[in-house]
Amino acid sequence: MELLVSILVLGATHALLAAGIVIVYKASRIVNFAHGELAIVGAYVFYSAGLITHGQSLLLTVLATAAISALFGVAIYVALMRRLVGQPTFVAAMVTIGLAIILKAAIVVFWQSKSVGINLTRQTLYSFPSGGRLTSVDVITIGCCIVFFAALFAFFRHTRLGRQFRGAAENPLLASQRQVNVNLILALAWATAVFSATLAGVLFGSRSMLSPQSTIIGLSGLTAALVGGLDSLRGAVIGGMLVAAATYLTARLIDPALSEAVPFAILLTVMIWRPWGIYGTPEELNRV
Amino acid sequence: MSPPMARSSPLLEVRQLEVVYNHVATAVQGVSLEVADRQIVAMIGTNGAGKTTTLRAISGFLPAEDVAITDGTISFDKRPLAGRLPHDISRRGVVLVPERSKLFDTLTVQENLHFNVTRRRREIRDKVFDYFPRLGERTSQTAGLLSGGEKQMLAIGMSLVCEPKLLLVDELSLGLAPIVTEEIMGILQNINRQLGLAMLIVEQNAAAALRVASFGYVLEGGRVVFKGPCAQLMEHQDIKEFYLGGAEGKTRSYRDLRQYARKRRWWG
Ligand SMILES: Nc1ncnc2c1ncn2[C@@H]1O[C@H](COP(=O)(O)OP(=O)(O)OP(=O)(O)O)[C@@H](O)[C@H]1O
Numbered sequence: 001m002e003l004l005v006s007i008l009v010l011g012a013t014h015a016l017l018a019a020g021i022v023i024v025y026k027a028s029r030i031v032n033f034a035h036g037e038l039a040i041v042g043a044y045v046f047y048s049a050g051l052i053t054h055g056q057s058l059l060l061t062v063l064a065t066a067a068i069s070a071l072f073g074v075a076i077y078v079a080l081m082r083r084l085v086g087q088p089t090f091v092a093a094m095v096t097i098g099l100a101i102i103l104k105a106a107i108v109v110f111w112q113s114k115s116v117g118i119n120l121t122r123q124t125l126y127s128f129p130s131g132g133r134l135t136s137v138d139v140i141t142i143g144c145c146i147v148f149f150a151a152l153f154a155f156f157r158h159t160r161l162g163r164q165f166r167g168a169a170e171n172p173l174l175a176s177q178r179q180v181n182v183n184l185i186l187a188l189a190w191a192t193a194v195f196s197a198t199l200a201g202v203l204f205g206s207r208s209m210l211s212p213q214s215t216i217i218g219l220s221g222l223t224a225a226l227v228g229g230l231d232s233l234r235g236a237v238i239g240g241m242l243v244a245a246a247t248y249l250t251a252r253l254i255d256p257a258l259s260e261a262v263p264f265a266i267l268l269t270v271m272i273w274r275p276w277g278i279y280g281t282p283e284e285l286n287r288v
Numbered sequence: 289m290s291p292p293m294a295r296s297s298p299l300l301e302v303r304q305l306e307v308v309y310n311h312v313a314t315a316v317q318g319v320s321l322e323v324a325d326r327q328i329v330a331m332i333g334t335n336g337a338g339k340t341t342t343l344r345a346i347s348g349f350l351p352a353e354d355v356a357i358t359d360g361t362i363s364f365d366k367r368p369l370a371g372r373l374p375h376d377i378s379r380r381g382v383v384l385v386p387e388r389s390k391l392f393d394t395l396t397v398q399e400n401l402h403f404n405v406t407r408r409r410r411e412i413r414d415k416v417f418d419y420f421p422r423l424g425e426r427t428s429q430t431a432g433l434l435s436g437g438e439k440q441m442l443a444i445g446m447s448l449v450c451e452p453k454l455l456l457v458d459e460l461s462l463g464l465a466p467i468v469t470e471e472i473m474g475i476l477q478n479i480n481r482q483l484g485l486a487m488l489i490v491e492q493n494a495a496a497a498l499r500v501a502s503f504g505y506v507l508e509g510g511r512v513v514f515k516g517p518c519a520q521l522m523e524h525q526d527i528k529e530f531y532l533g534g535a536e537g538k539t540r541s542y543r544d545l546r547q548y549a550r551k552r553r554w555w556g
């Protein structure tokens with residue numbers, strides 16, 4: 001039970017990270033290598049917003065961070081990605097690597113690489129007989145993940161904009177010929193991606209300390225996305241849970257030091273065995 | 289020769305259009321054509337004549353595409369269209385039913401049709417089901433799994449939901465049985481009569497297109513080589529022979545072809 005909770009909590013963070021990568025990939029076939037950096041910068045922004053509001057208003061901090069992250073997503077699209085239209089997607093992937101380096105530098109410049117933690121109210125809700133605890137942060141993490149994915153699925157299934165998003169992801173030219181401004185769709189994709197990255201970063205920061213090294217969680221997210229299938233949101237959830245389970249079990253049963261390497265091992269295995277992931281479509285890979 | 293309704297200025301006016309792919313391949317060189325309000329115009333021609341390219345140029349290219357309009361003008365409702373993005377052009381009322389990938393294959397029939405249905409447009413959607421009752425029976429099916437005819441019907445339906453003032457239809461007969469082509473052409477003609485919707489219909493199946501249109505253009509090698517009222521085109525010796533399946537009893541010879549080529553030059 002305790003194990004299950006731990007895996008769910010870790011998996012929820014991975015799934016959120018993977019979702020952001022999947023959304024951008026679906027919309028533009030770009031693999032975003034800056035996702036972990038975006039998550040951690042988002043968490044630092046949340047931390048600073050909390051300082052500015054003196055921890056008085058959590059709601060204000062949350063809203064401000066959400067708005068900043070979504071706007072930052074739009075800015076990334078407008079300033080960088082939109083200019084890459086017509087370029088091979090690997091060029092765009094290289095640009096995201098550049099973005100990752102810049103963001104990491106930003107953490108050093110703006111936050112002096114400070115190791116900080118985010119204090120969401122951390123109360124023990126339940127103590128397991130074996131000694132583990134279920135905290136309010138655990139519940140918030142899993143809750144955020146469920147709400148986010150439910151909202152996302154509802155958006156894609158039941159709204160006109162969601163349909164247009166899926167259509168534009170499949171065939172941008174046809175979407176454009178059907179009166180949809182594909183630029184807006186892509187900006188929306190980036191806004192959602194950076195928002196979800198920030199959410200994941202904040203949740204991560206509320207259980208571990210933030211530092212420039214934390215950006216490594218991007219790799220767990222990327223692995224989760226690849227395991228599930230780069231173009232599948234459902235896959236993001238499953239992939240996130242699988243990677244979390246593998247990481248956690250290795251730490252528990254074999255050696256904690258080894259667990260860091262687990263996402264990489266899974267990444268390599270998946271790339272060799274089933275490069276399109278569990279739910280992904282094989283044809284998609286031709287475009288990578 | 290000018291279109292029959294040329295007294296007022298035409299709805300669509302293309303002048304000396306030139307389109308170049310990849311900076312080198314000129315696919316359309318100096319095409320001029322007109323479509324009047326409420327009129328059906330046909331554009332016929334063999335493979336690679338530049339028909340699709342002409343329609344694509346009118347309906348707009350994405351910045352990612354390596355193709356450009358290098359000369360000429362396109363105006364719709366007296367406003368210039370060339371250089372605008374496809375979503376802008378379709379919002380202005382020029383809507384294309386493309387030759388290939390005309391549906392979102394992974395979306396259902398319903399989702400395709402509702403792609404941009406607003407509350408105001410629900411009536412049009414209902415009308416689409418009236419015109420194409422077969423779509424109504426398959427609303428929850430994935431569009432990619434429809435038959436060729438049904439795909440074409442859905443594609444036309446999707447375009448109608450965009451509230452077009454001019455419908456561009458690219459090779460609707462592609463991969464369809466002649467009887468289905470006939471059926472859909474008939475429905476297009478009905479829509480034209482009932483809604484007064486102007487259409488520019490591109491076809492390799494010249495007979496089918498000339499039957500429903502009132503005016504026609506023949507494209508070859510990126511140029512207009514014949515134009516005229518459809519009744520006149522259907523009686524034209526060369527068109528009869530090379531596009532409508534040949535005059536009875538006569539076989540084409542090399543000499544005919546050469547003669548034809550000479551006339552073509554004169555027309556072009
Ligand atoms: N994307 C492209 N890149 C380069 N050349 C192209 C491209 N699309 C078309 N062409 C060339 O432009 C010319 C005209 O092609 P287009 O598709 O307009 O002909 P078409 O009349 O529609 O033919 P069809 O009846 O076979 O559909 C052809 O020579 C074709 O090879």
Ligand SMILES: [Mg+2]
Nearest residue numbers: 339340387459
């Ligand atoms: Mg064509």
